[in-house]
Amino acid sequence: MKTVRLYDTTLRDGTQAEGITFSSADKLLIARKLDEFGIHYIEGGWPGSNPKDIEFFRQVKALRLRRSRVAAFGSTRRAGTRVARDQNVIRLLEAGTEVVTVFGKSWMLHVRDVLRTTPEENVRMIRDTVAYLKGKGKELIYDAEHFFDGFEDDPDYAMRTLLAAEEAGADTIVLCDTNGGTLPLRLGEIVDEVRRRVRAPIGIHSHNDAGMGVANAVIAVRHGAVHVQGTINGYGERCGNANLIGIIPNLVLKMGIPCVDRPRLARLTELSRYVDEIANMAPDTRAPYVGASAFAHKGGVHADAVCKNPRGYEHVPPEAVGNARRVLVSELSGRASVFMKARDLRLSLRREDPALPAVLAVVKRLESEGYEFEAAEGSFKLLVEKALERHSPFFDLEGFRVSVEKRRDGTLISEATIKVKVGGRFEHTAAEGDGPVNALDNALRKALTPFYPSIEEVQLADYKVRVLNARAGTAAKVRVLVESADEEARWGTVGVSENIIEASWQALVDSVEYKLMKDRVRTRARRGKGR
């Protein structure tokens, strides 16, 4: 069976993305994860451009990666220098990797305007650098930068640069769509053209500027490429590199190319989210295969049909990529979707449960008032517990007051006072904040922490406001969604009111109650085990 080698450049090209920087420690964590997953090559950095990358190459050796080979990246020697004395080439060798990836120019425009050298010298630079590094025993991957643009401008010259690398011994020749603007059918034609002339294995390095990053990689493979470069989650300059998280399941599940085995493919979603977490990027909920919405189904009838025959609505089984089906409890909720939602959340509710109609009635009433439980599983769980009369509140509110004052000089003061009762004891306190909701949040936590210290573990990770009937102007109803997290879980809660303070209050209270309910369940489970 035809194989394809996966080459990850998250740690090098991925860091060209706006807003992404990795510490050395981050890079090591990602490298270990890529190795576990079974990526064949990890491009660790560009030692000639970033001297501190040398440190990464030193440390990564200690990880003793089992499946991945580490590659150092660098350019061909400079024009007019001797390759053995070229600083970039020296640094490449210092990295001490088995694999080196060398990029060279294929586009006359760059030879002339950026390198400012002659077409002949550029070809010699490629040949010399590849031959020299091959002589040092390296596996050599040659990246033909701007190849497709170069080919469109001057196909003969672009091809000459590839042949120079091939003749000098390059193990793989990678065609790069560096500006990301090539459309797929044309790209396939050009790959065919190259394969008629070049016998070395061909790779593809695509970018997403025309929205074709993944498509171009897949099409190049169809046209014979056996090496695919990309980044996790498509990080990269401008619109990003080709997204390996999208490419891999297309290759394995749709084209039958076993570049990753099935058990490891089932960790694809985990890989994607892990790297987002390290990069501090919010995961793309709509991402193909791994997004939280990728297998989410709205609507009652539809939800029912999905359960009966998932193939009718899902292009692949979500578990194949470690994702999960989600039935959204939305406007069109029926019994089936409430039941499935409850099952997803591992709530003890059966399809025939006599309490199901009561839960459904509450959900429908709240939804008609503007509540939405798609992103508020915490509130949904509480709602079910309340409808089943299994929930007793953790505190009673005696009252709160929030105020914002703006003075003549522009000073703003936001303050909240709150009084709560827990088991017969009162707590009356006050706090300031960056705004009225923040002040109320601070006051609520301050009031409850003496009774429930674990509230301090809760972080508010996200706060969203949506105006429901915008035409009512400032008297419009708003929906507030809060996402909270502690060390082990994340949960969403929701509130709706004409009054943004009240809507926020509902979501904040649910967040706290959910946390305390969750902790109680866990404590009971532990005690149960102990017996």
Added chain:
Amino acid sequence: MKTVRLYDTTLRDGTQAEGITFSSADKLLIARKLDEFGIHYIEGGWPGSNPKDIEFFRQVKALRLRRSRVAAFGSTRRAGTRVARDQNVIRLLEAGTEVVTVFGKSWMLHVRDVLRTTPEENVRMIRDTVAYLKGKGKELIYDAEHFFDGFEDDPDYAMRTLLAAEEAGADTIVLCDTNGGTLPLRLGEIVDEVRRRVRAPIGIHSHNDAGMGVANAVIAVRHGAVHVQGTINGYGERCGNANLIGIIPNLVLKMGIPCVDRPRLARLTELSRYVDEIANMAPDTRAPYVGASAFAHKGGVHADAVCKNPRGYEHVPPEAVGNARRVLVSELSGRASVFMKARDLRLSLRREDPALPAVLAVVKRLESEGYEFEAAEGSFKLLVEKALERHSPFFDLEGFRVSVEKRRDGTLISEATIKVKVGGRFEHTAAEGDGPVNALDNALRKALTPFYPSIEEVQLADYKVRVLNARAGTAAKVRVLVESADEEARWGTVGVSENIIEASWQALVDSVEYKLMKDRVRTRARRGKGR
């Protein structure tokens, strides 16, 4: 030259996305924008499934769209019913649109398991429904749902369903990759196969589950499709529909298909962000063509090279799609875009105006703080007037105080007090409201109306809140957009702060100031004419 017709389903299929709901007013705003941009068809809703969509179809007629035709969407008649008595078909006609889009089943699996009818009856359902609606004089677009999956399972049957629609008179036959799992080369082959048998114009409706939404649309066009369905920003169920914002520039700039003319293509970025704003979605900074990072270049040397020869680093000129290069030396593009915006608003500002750099500096600073002027033309005009030192405020704020109190019994009281100064006179007053912002709005109007009675004409038509840095939880910065209207105009204003009250205050003050400025200009103009 070959043409392609663009068919937008943001208002119907787009709303299947998790987290996206549009009010009727939102839908009308988007329809107007799509018409201005030159989208050929706007699918407004599914009246048979959502009875309130009928209201949208009634209201959209009053907009008198110039470039777009509005389509109502619905299914074929139910199995075993007479088409003239089918509720869904009756509702489709009630929508009163020139164009109707009917979807039918092409996949045996769905005929059997979802419709639970016979293959023959399904074909009759398609034929009857298309023929009946054609008999009513409609332009009929037939959406062959799950066509590609159906074709893979049973090509003969899938083809029969298309031929039934063609024979019954469908004007366009749209091949849908409903589950979004078809890879591009296979999709091209199937389109070829269809074109050998079907002579009606072919359309494509793709989804993004395999990351191929845009690629599949573009490839179908290469294989002869002349009608492309998609949504703005790729909103849609699961991983979304094909993104028209990516497809359109590929067709126009790379394939030479003039489906949108160049001046309107230059408003693509604006269109994308406008719809995101209304949907309350954070724009994707990496989005091809329109993302804030799409033409962002890191690094000084690189930036310099980009300026010398942008073609070496950019697959298309950013201004072709209304985006801008972002490099250190970005003043040129910024200058041009501020000038263009000012021109759009008919502000008296020339390209060589010595005040332009001052305006630009203010815009840049505010944008970096989170302000956005695309939907806030009122604030933008005020900002320009202020930067040109042509604006004097209509009142001074001495201070305000807003409070929300929640009592034990659940009672909520929102109150605002305010003190303003107009021409040496003070007004100190108070008002209640449905929430703190409404109370402040009421108090501000109450305080100013004695001095400026025309303020009573202003309606607040829309109030939107967007959290900018959601990860900061309740201390996050919010942007408030207010849309106001009087009898002759509508205008948007914006405010940004960590404090929602302050952000709302800024937008409310701008709304009032804009109204008064506008009235003053009009009064002067009238006086001028009288002379």
